[in-house]
Amino acid sequence: MIAKPSGKFLLLAPLLLFLGLAYAVPFLGVVRWSFTLPEPGIGQYKAVFSDPLVRSVFLRTLRICLIVTVASLLAAYAIAYVWVRGTRTQRMLAEFCILVPFWISVLTRAFGWLALLSNRGLINTWLQAAGIIGSPLALARNELGVIIGMTHFLIPFAVFPIASAMRSIDERVLLAARGMGASRSRIFWTVFVPLTYGGLIGAALIVFVFALGFFVxxxxxxxxxxxxxxxxxxxxxxxxxxxxxxAAISVILVLFIAALLALMRRFIKPAHLIG
Structure with a gap:
């Protein structure tokens, strides 16, 4: 007997069809370009690994993404802690700081940071007017400016999985540690932080994957x-x-991101990725 398709599959079929037409088909076209242009073969993939310029761009991208991931996690952890365990006023302020960036486009944010960080921007102008510096600091049009802008954009995405992990902590564990005489700092570093490792890893993978594809x-x-x-x-x-x-660079980037997502699916519980 032929098994009938389940109701869940029928409900998902239109979405799967749309995703296939919108993403899979164009991607297959890109894969074809990578093997056929300008001539058939794997020459373009050899060029990716042999061209010094392409290698340097890949290394720069990985370096920037790692720095942005670490910076985003540090800031997101502090914000998530206040959001989950702060007073009512602190939680409202933290939630406001988390949600407002989602209302501002990435292009607007980038130009906003450029207005702040450029040689004639607000920061350099204020520092020079105050006599703190004699010449403008190189804060934009370099890796530092890229890191600042990307970190600012990605912090909210790291907050949600970290906050989710914090909310899942059983308060009785913290009370037990307190009852055994542990100080607040020791409870935080030896009990609280280890219990949020799942959220930290999930946030790190999310931020790193997003950072790899940044363009604007x-x-x-x-x-x-x-x-x-x-x-x-x-x-x-x-x-x-x-x-x-x-096209060859695009295919390698997509495969690398797919491997990271597979790693995330293998080692991270889905509940830790939902804010």
Missing amino acids: TPAILGGGRSVMVAELVYLRIFQSPDWGLG
Whole structure:
């Protein structure tokens, strides 16, 4: 007998069809470009690993993504702690700081940071007017500006899984540690923080995956001096043009992200990723 399709599959079929047409089919076209342009073969993939420029961009991207991930986790942990365990006023303020950035587009945020960090921006102007510095600090159009802008954008995404892990902690465990004479700092570092490792790992993977595909923020705050992988793909496709190499870089980036997502699915509980 032929098994009838389940009701859940029938409900998901339109979504799966849409995703296949909207994402899978175009991606297969990109894969075809990577093997056929400018001539058939795997030459473009060899170029990805042999071209010093492409290698340097990949290394820069990984370095920036790691720094942004660490900075985002540190800031998100402090915000999530206040959001979960602070007073009512502190929780409302933390929630306001978490939700407001979602209402502002990434382009607006990038230009806002450029207005703050550029040589004639508000920060350098104020520091020079106060006599603290004699010449403008190089805060934009370099890796520092890219890191600041990306960290600001990604902090809210790291808050939710961390806060979810914090809310799942059994208060009786903390009370037991307190009853055994542990100080507040010792409870925090030896009990509270280890119990939130799942949320930290989940947040780190989410931030790192998002950071790998950033385009607008590095393009604006980097000023062409801190090119990342997504911007390199754009340059190869629309300015060189070298569609084969751009497609090969895209395929490698997608496969790398897919591997990270598979790792996240394998080791992280889904409940820790939901705020």
